[in-house]
Amino acid sequence: MLIVISPAKKLDFENKVDAGLSFTRPEMLKASEDIIDVARGLSHKQMTGLMKISDPLVELNRQRYQDFSTPFTKKNAKQAALAFIGDTYLGLDAQSFSSSDYNYAQDYLRILSGLYGLLRPLDLIQAYRLEMGIKLKTARGKNLYEFWGNEITLSLNKAIAKTNSQFLLNCASNEYIKVVKAEKLKAEVITPVFKQVKNGESRMIGMMAKRARGAMARFVIQNEIDRVDDLKDFQVQGYKFQPKISESRQLVFHRQA
Numbered sequence: 001m002l003i004v005i006s007p008a009k010k011l012d013f014e015n016k017v018d019a020g021l022s023f024t025r026p027e028m029l030k031a032s033e034d035i036i037d038v039a040r041g042l043s044h045k046q047m048t049g050l051m052k053i054s055d056p057l058v059e060l061n062r063q064r065y066q067d068f069s070t071p072f073t074k075k076n077a078k079q080a081a082l083a084f085i086g087d088t089y090l091g092l093d094a095q096s097f098s099s100s101d102y103n104y105a106q107d108y109l110r111i112l113s114g115l116y117g118l119l120r121p122l123d124l125i126q127a128y129r130l131e132m133g134i135k136l137k138t139a140r141g142k143n144l145y146e147f148w149g150n151e152i153t154l155s156l157n158k159a160i161a162k163t164n165s166q167f168l169l170n171c172a173s174n175e176y177i178k179v180v181k182a183e184k185l186k187a188e189v190i191t192p193v194f195k196q197v198k199n200g201e202s203r204m205i206g207m208m209a210k211r212a213r214g215a216m217a218r219f220v221i222q223n224e225i226d227r228v229d230d231l232k233d234f235q236v237q238g239y240k241f242q243p244k245i246s247e248s249r250q251l252v253f254h255r256q257a
Contacts, residue, residue, distance in 0.1 A: 001226045002156065002165040002187065003109045003217045006176040006210075007119075008086025013127050017082050023124050024106070025072050027155065028117035035115055035147065038138050039065045039130065050134050061129045072124040080111055081121035087207050088171070091214025091237075094121060097221075105221045107163055110156065112176040114144045118155045133175045145179055153181040160187045167228060169220060171213035190228055191250050192216055194239060198257035212237055212253070 026032065042050070042065075047058050069076065081094035097105065102122065111119040114132040119125065130136070132144050140147040156168065170177050170191040182189055194212035195202040215236040225231060231251060232241040239253040246252045 001108065001167045001169050001190075001220060002160055002163060003169045003220055004112055004156070004172045004177070004180070005088055005092070005109070005213060005217055006172045007080075007111055007113045008084040008089055009129060009131075010086045011083055011127050012085045013078055013083060017079065019074075021079065021102075022122060023074060023079055024120055024122050026116045026119055026123045026125065028151065029070065029072070031148075031151070032116050033068075033070070035130070035136070035138065035144075036065055036068045038136060050136060051129070051131075053129075057129070064127050064129070068126055068128070072126065074124070077124035077126045079122045080113075080116075080119045080125045081105070081109075083125055083127075084111070087210035088214035088217075091211040091216075092218050093214075101221055104224060107159075108165070109217060109221060110159060112152065112172050112179060117148055118152050131175065132179055148179055150181060150184065152179050153184050156180065157184075157186045160185075165226070167226075169216070169231070171217050173210075189249060190231070192231065192234075193250055193252045195252065195254050196257050197254050202254055208237075208255075212239060 044058055044062065047062060048055070051058070051061070081089070081092065105121045109121050111121070112132065113119055114130040114134060115128050116123070116125060135143045138147050140149065160168070165187055168185060168187045168189045170189050192213070194204065194209045196205050196208055216234055219225070219234050219236060220231070223230070234241065234253065238255040240255070242252040242254050
C-alpha cells in the first residue's frame, strides 16, 4: 500500500538531525530547477498576488529562490520528512522512526510537492514555499498542475509496481491529490476521512484532520499494512472507524470532541 501526504508550509531547518541518518536526492530535481528559474523572475508584487502572503514572507521566499542551489548536501538541505513540521508531520512524527520504519517509509511513503513533484521521506530538500494550487505560469502551462502533467502519476506508478501495491492511500489534501491522475493510476485510491463529533454532529476540523492523516500514515508504516480492512483498526487520537457511513474507497473515522 503506497501512501501519499501533502507537504507543509512550516519548515525546520534550524535543528540538526542525526548525522548518521541516510539521505537521497529528489528524482525530479531537474524539473524543480525549471520552476525555480521562473520563480526567481517574479517581482515582489507578482509574488504577493500569487501567494497571498505578507511582505516579510514574500521577501523570505524570494531570498529562498535566489539561494536555491545544487547539488543538495546535508550542509545545504535536509530530509523532507524532518524538514516539514506542519500538522500532518506532527502526526507522522518521523523524528521517532526506527531504522526499519525509515526503510519501509522510503519505499511506501511519498510526499506531493508543488516544487519537487514527488518526494521520498529521506529526499533532501531546501527551504521553499510553493503550494500546488498556485497559478505560476511556466513554459509547460498556466499553473503547477499543468507543469507536472502526468509526471507525478507516472512516478507513483513506478513505485506502485516496485512495491507490488494494490492501493494508494490518499492522506493528502484536495489541493495536492488533484495533481494525481486517478484514471491513469495503477492502483485503487483509498481515502480516509477524519471528523470530530460534537452534540451529535460531525464535521471536519482542518488541523485535527491533518494530524490524523499523518498519524494514519505512521500507523501503516509501523504496522506494514497492505490490506484495506486493516486500516479500520486505526484508533489513534481517539478516532474509530464508522462502517455504516463508510464506502469501499472512503473510510470514515470519528472522534468525540
